[in-house]
Every structure is written in C-alpha cells, then in structure tokens.
Amino acid sequence: MTQAADQILTVAQMQAAEQALIDNGETVESLMERAGAGAADWIWRLAAGRPVTILCGPGNNGGDGYVIARVLQERGLSISVVAPMEPGSEAAKTARDTWGGQPVDTAHGEVFVDCLFGTGQSRPLSNELVGTMRTLAASHNLRVAVDLPSGVDSDSGALLNDNLPEYTLTIALGAWKRAHWLMPAMAVMGERRLFDIGVGPVEDAIQLARRPGLSPPDADAHKYSRGLVGIAGGDMAGAGILAARAAQHGGAGYVKLSSPHSHPDLPADLVHDDSGDIASLVSDERMGALLIGPGLGQTDTARRKLTEVLKSGIALVLDADALTLLRPEMEIAFPGTVLATPHEGELDRLCKAFGIVAEGKLAKAAALHESTGMTVLAKGPDNVLVGNEGTRFFPPTSSWLSAAGTGDVLAGLAASRMAGGRSAFHAAEEAVQIHAEAARIAGPAFSAVELVNAIPAAYAQFL
Ligand SMILES: NC(=O)C1=CN([C@@H]2O[C@H](COP(=O)(O)OP(=O)(O)OC[C@H]3O[C@@H](n4cnc5c(N)ncnc54)[C@H](OP(=O)(O)O)[C@@H]3O)[C@@H](O)[C@H]2O)[C@@H](O)CC1
Ligand SMILES: Nc1ncnc2c1ncn2[C@@H]1O[C@H](COP(=O)(O)OP(=O)(O)O)[C@@H](O)[C@H]1O
Ligand SMILES: [K+]
Numbered sequence: 273m274t275q276a277a278d279q280i281l282t283v284a285q286m287q288a289a290e291q292a293l294i295d296n297g298e299t300v301e302s303l304m305e306r307a308g309a310g311a312a313d314w315i316w317r318l319a320a321g322r323p324v325t326i327l328c329g330p331g332n333n334g335g336d337g338y339v340i341a342r343v344l345q346e347r348g349l350s351i352s353v354v355a356p357m358e359p360g361s362e363a364a365k366t367a368r369d370t371w372g373g374q375p376v377d378t379a380h381g382e383v384f385v386d387c388l389f390g391t392g393q394s395r396p397l398s399n400e401l402v403g404t405m406r407t408l409a410a411s412h413n414l415r416v417a418v419d420l421p422s423g424v425d426s427d428s429g430a431l432l433n434d435n436l437p438e439y440t441l442t443i444a445l446g447a448w449k450r451a452h453w454l455m456p457a458m459a460v461m462g463e464r465r466l467f468d469i470g471v472g473p474v475e476d477a478i479q480l481a482r483r484p485g486l487s488p489p490d491a492d493a494h495k496y497s498r499g500l501v502g503i504a505g506g507d508m509a510g511a512g513i514l515a516a517r518a519a520q521h522g523g524a525g526y527v528k529l530s531s532p533h534s535h536p537d538l539p540a541d542l543v544h545d546d547s548g549d550i551a552s553l554v555s556d557e558r559m560g561a562l563l564i565g566p567g568l569g570q571t572d573t574a575r576r577k578l579t580e581v582l583k584s585g586i587a588l589v590l591d592a593d594a595l596t597l598l599r600p601e602m603e604i605a606f607p608g609t610v611l612a613t614p615h616e617g618e619l620d621r622l623c624k625a626f627g628i629v630a631e632g633k634l635a636k637a638a639a640l641h642e643s644t645g646m647t648v649l650a651k652g653p654d655n656v657l658v659g660n661e662g663t664r665f666f667p668p669t670s671s672w673l674s675a676a677g678t679g680d681v682l683a684g685l686a687a688s689r690m691a692g693g694r695s696a697f698h699a700a701e702e703a704v705q706i707h708a709e710a711a712r713i714a715g716p717a718f719s720a721v722e723l724v725n726a727i728p729a730a731y732a733q734f735l
Contacts, residue, residue: 276447276468276473277466278448278482279447279473279474279478280447280448280449280452280480280665281450282426283391286446286447286449286471288474289446289471289474292472293469298470300361300363301363301366303469304336304339304367306470307467307469308335308337308338308339308342309343311336311340311418312343312344314441314465315340315344315385315443316347318414322382322383323350323351323379324344324352324383324384325352325354325381325384325412326353327385327386327387327388327422328368328375329356329387330357330358331364331392332364333391333392333419333422334364334387335361335363336390336418336445337353337385338353338367339370342372345371345373352379353371353373354379354404354408356401378407381412382412382413383413384408384416386416386422386439387418388405388422389420389423390419390422390426391419391426393422393424393425393426393432397432397433401422405436405437406435415437415438415439415441416442417441417443417461419442419449420444420449420451420452421436421439421442421460424457424460426449430457431457436460438459438460438462439460439461439462441462441463441465442461442465444466446467446469447466447471447474448466448480450634453480453654453667453668454654454665455633455652455654458653458668459653459668478662478664478665480664480666481657481664481665481667481701481704482701483705483734484702484706484734485734486523486702486735487735489525493525496558497525498525498526498692499523499525499560499561499692499693500525500526500527500691501516501519501526501561501687502528502530502556503515503530503531503566504530504550504553504564504577505530505531505532506532506569506571506574507571508566508567509531510535510677511566511680512567512680513535513542514566514684515684516684517724518685519563519685520541521727522684522688522703522727523731524687526543527542528543528556530544530545530549531545531546531567532548533548550576550577550581554581554586560586560587560690560692561588561687562584562586562587562687563589564577564581564588564589565591565592566593566679566680566683566684567593568594568597570596570597574593578597579602583605585606585609587606587690587691588611589613589690589696590646591612591679591682592680595612595621596618596621599625600626600644604644610645610647611647611690611697611699612640612646612647612649613679614650615652619637620636623639623640628643633656634658637649637658638658641658641659647660651679653668655669657697659697660697661695661697666704669704669707669712670714672718673707675719677720677723682704682707685707686700687699689702689703702734705734706730706731706734710723710727710729710730711723711726713726713729713730
C-alpha cells in the first residue's frame with residue numbers, strides 16, 4: 273500500500289497529483305498559499321526573529337517565495353525580497369501583488385531563502401544567477417531551499433551548475449522528489465522536511481524505506497529457527513569473518529563460515545569449515561540464506577563455487593567478487609530469492625556483463641533487476657533498492673561508512689535477515705538501516721570491526 277507521506281515523485285507525477293487536487297476544487301493559488309504558509313512556518317522557527325532574505329524566481333517556486341514574504345512580514349519579521357526576474361505565472365503574479373512590497377537588488381540578513389526555481393528547473397542557471405545565489409548564500413548564516421535547491425534536476429538529482437550553495441534546511445512541498453534522496457543533490461540539502469499540501473497516494477511511486485520493526489527471538493526459539501547463515505568464503509579470510517560477524521549480530525541463530533583458511537582472529541563462537549567444501553555447505557537443508565562474494569577471490573575455484581551456489585536454490589546474497597564473476601550464462605535457480613549488493617563499480621561491471629545500457633544509478637539498478645530477476649541494492653552514499661516489491665530510497669547515512677570492509681558487514685547483515693525469513697527486498701531494506709544506525713552509534717573514524725561491534729546497539733534501536 274502506498275504511503276503518501278513516504279512517496280517520492282517525479283516532476284510528471286507531481287504535476288499530475290497537483291492537477292488531481294485542482295480537479296477537486298483547489299486552485300494553483302490556494303495550493304501555493306498552503307505551500308508558502310507551510311514553508312513560512314519552518315522558516316519562522318529557524319529565523320527566531322532574525323532578518324530573512326528571499327530570492328524569488330519567475331515561476332511558482334518564486335510565487336511560494338512571495339507568499340512566504342507576506343506571511344513572515346505579517347508576523348513582524350524584517351523581510352527583503354530579491355527578484356532578478358519578473359513573475360511569469362499567473363499564480364506568482366497574484367502572490368507578488370498580494371505581498372505588495374518592493375524587491376531590492378541585494379540584502380544582508382541571517383536567513384537566506386531560495387525560491388528561485390523548484391521542479392520547473394529546465395536547464396542550467398546563467399552565471400549571473402549563480403553569482404546572485406552565491407553572494408546571498410555567503411552573506412547569510414542559515415540557508416533554506418524551498419522545495420528544491422535551485423540548480424538541481426528534480427528527477428535525477430544532478431547538479432546543473434558548479435559552485436551551488438549548500439543549505440541548512442530543504443523544505444519539500446507536497447511530496448518528496450527523487451533529488452531529495454539521490455546524490456549529488458542529496459549532499460547539499462542539509463536537513464529535509466516535508467510539508468503536506470494534500471497530495472494523495474500516487475500509484476507505483478518510489479517509497480522512502482520504512483523504519484524496520486524488529487523483534488526479539490520467539491520464546492521457544494532455537495538456533496535453527498532464528499536462521500542458519502552460510503558464508504562461502506575464499507582466498508581472503510578477513511572479509512568472510514567480517515560478514516560472518518555481522519550475520520551473527522543481525523539476528524541469525526547460527527552462522528557457518530566455509531573457507532579454506534584459518535585465521536588468528538577467528539572467533540570461538542563462529543562455526544568454521546576449513547575444508548572450504550561448497551557441496552557440503554549447500555547440501556545443508558537447514559540453510560536459511562547463503563552469502564557469497566566477500567573474500568571469495570576471482571579464481572576458477574571461486575567461479576565454480578559461485579556456479580554451484582547459484583544452482584542450489586538457497587536464498588542468496590551476492591556481493592563483491594561474486595558480482596564480478598557473475599555472467600548471464602550462469603543458471604540462477606530462483607532469482608527472486610537472490611539479493612545483489614553492488615557498489616558503483618560493481619554495478620557498472622554487472623551492467624556491462626549483462627549488456628545493459630542505462631544512465632544513472634536508479635535506471636541501472638532497475639534494468640539489472642528487470643534483466644536478471646534478482647533484487648538489486650545499489651550501494652553508495654545514496655542507496656537504491658529495486659525488486660519485485662517496488663523501489664526504495666533511503667535517508668543519507670554516515671559518510672564514515674566509506675571505509676574498507678563496511679560492504680562486507682552490510683552483506684552479512686542482509687544474509688542474516690534473509691535467514692530469519694525476510695524476502696531479499698525486506699532483508700535489504702532492514703540491513704541498510706541497521707547498518708546506518710550502527711554507523712551512527714560507532715561515531716567518527718570507525719573501522720569495519722568497530723562497525724560490527726555497534727550492530728547489537730543498533731538492533732536495539734529498532735526493537
Ligand atoms: N503547480 C502547483 O500547483 C504548485 C507548485 N508549487 C511550487 O511551484 C514549483 C514549480 O513551479 P513551476 O512549474 O512554475 O517551476 P519553477 O521551478 O518555479 O520554475 C519555472 C520557471 O522558471 C523558468 N526556468 C527554468 N529553468 C530556468 C533557468 N535555468 N533559467 C531561467 N529560467 C528558468 C521556466 O521558464 P521556461 O523553462 O519555461 O523558459 C519557468 O518560467 C514547485 O517546485 C513548488 O515550489 C507550490 O506552490 C504548490 C502548488
Ligand atoms: N560516502 C558514503 N556515505 C555513506 N555511506 C557510504 C559512503 N561510502 C560508502 N558507503 C556505504 O559503505 C558501504 C561500502 O561498501 P563497499 O563499497 O562494498 O565496501 P567494501 O567492499 O570495502 O566492504 C556500503 O554500504 C555503502 O552504502
Ligand atoms: K528553490
């Protein structure tokens with residue numbers, strides 16, 4: 273069921289949703305009034321009595337700016353409006369006339385409000401407009417983008433200009449847009465808030481991931497009922513151990529690491545099969561999910577292991593080397609129960625191997641899902657999850673995750689959730705958020721081992 277508050281719309285979907293409201297008796301003016309007043313409330317709180325400068329563009333985003341100017345002025349704030357372009361739309365003209373003030377050439381204040389362009393941004397800004405924005409942004413301590421920062425492409429999250437300002441707060445109007453959750457735009461938005469103007473649920477909209485609701489093991493749980501995870505390791509022991517550790521903390525009752533190496537740091541509570549015999553791992557009927565890739569290597573033996581695992585019919589997480597080795601001719605028994613977790617480079621390699629030509633992370637992940645039937649989690653600073661259940665975006669997480677081994681931790685977590693009975697899609701949805709919470713708890717400059725150690729505390733946040 274689509275949740276209106278969590279839906280993420282394209283410009284076309286947003287326009288259709290606004291049209292549906294208008295067909296139901298609203299007008300562009302009444303929607304603008306509601307949107308502008310809602311944004312003004314947030315800006316009022318942020319400004320706390322300090323002067324506000326509003327940059328208004330020619331379209332309805334500029335119209336929102338004139339509504340904000342009027343509402344805040346009526347509440348007694350000192351407001352300056354900078355308007356390098358005349359209002360073009362009827363609603364924006366009405367909003368400016370109702371405000372009734374005189375724009376100024378430039379202003380210094382405490383809060384800068386960007387109402388230059390929103391979803392109607394159709395091309396890069398002129399150098400002159402970028403200069404105006406930068407000057408205003410630099411002379412105000414707090415910066416608010418209304419709906420979207422100007423210069424951002426709403427559907428792709430691309431920045432259409434260099435040297436755009438960074439914001440303290442971005443207030444999405446009516447619904448989230450894709451750019452609110454996609455890099456590089458996501459990184460300049462600061463805090464994000466959504467103001468509801470009555471937009472209803474839109475069919476097939478991308479959703480923001482739901483906060484996981486985890487539970488403790490059932491009263492009569494035993495180690496197998498909680499889930500048995502197998503990790504098919506290979507040449508590099510460390511990555512497999514990290515993933516196995518994460519799987520132990522991710523809810524599974526039993527984790528078995530199959531790798532032909534012993535390692536001085538092998539935990540005593542991890543079951544280790546040093547024969548590395550893949551046939552015995554996949555023949556274990558209690559196996560709830562199997563992870564292959566971290567530390568696997570790219571040798572012929574690794575390829576043979578992958579081929580066997582793909583045929584096993586066990587729910588799988590494919591990461592790292594397994595993604596590099598995967599080829600269209602390899603038979604996957606049940607692609608619907610397979611989760612692939614590529615980072616950007618692995619996603620590109622997979623697309624090449626599967627003959628996919630697509631632009632951008634979302635299109636690549638969607639095409640890979642379509643072509644293989646696997647659920648695809650395209651990782652990075654922004655995470656995009658595509659599966660039979662739909663598409664999910666995620667809130668930004670700690671940039672300290674950019675450390676070697678954190679992907680192995682995520683893969684182990686996802687396998688653990690799958691062994692516990694989640695679908696590939698929901699396992700990934702939960703794993704990304706447990707991982708993000710562990711990163712928050714681990715604080716700055718953590719290593720992958722410290723991230724693993726923070727998982728139980730992260731898990732507790734969702735109980
Ligand atoms: N519709 C509704 O019911 C509601 C909408 N709401 C608000 O409206 C916003 C969308 O409004 P919008 O569609 O008018 O687009 P907006 O972003 O203001 O810009 C369009 C104008 O900019 C121009 N332009 C574009 N790029 C340019 C460039 N680089 N350099 C120069 N010019 C450029 C473009 O010109 P054109 O491309 O036609 O030449 C056009 O004139 C939305 O984000 C939300 O804030 C809310 O009030 C709630 C109700
Ligand atoms: N700048 C960043 N901000 C937030 N998360 C990041 C960032 N860079 C990487 N990550 C996350 O860290 C993990 C890195 O995974 P991956 O690249 O596979 O690393 P490795 O193979 O070394 O384990 C992924 O979960 C990814 O989403
Ligand atoms: K804006």
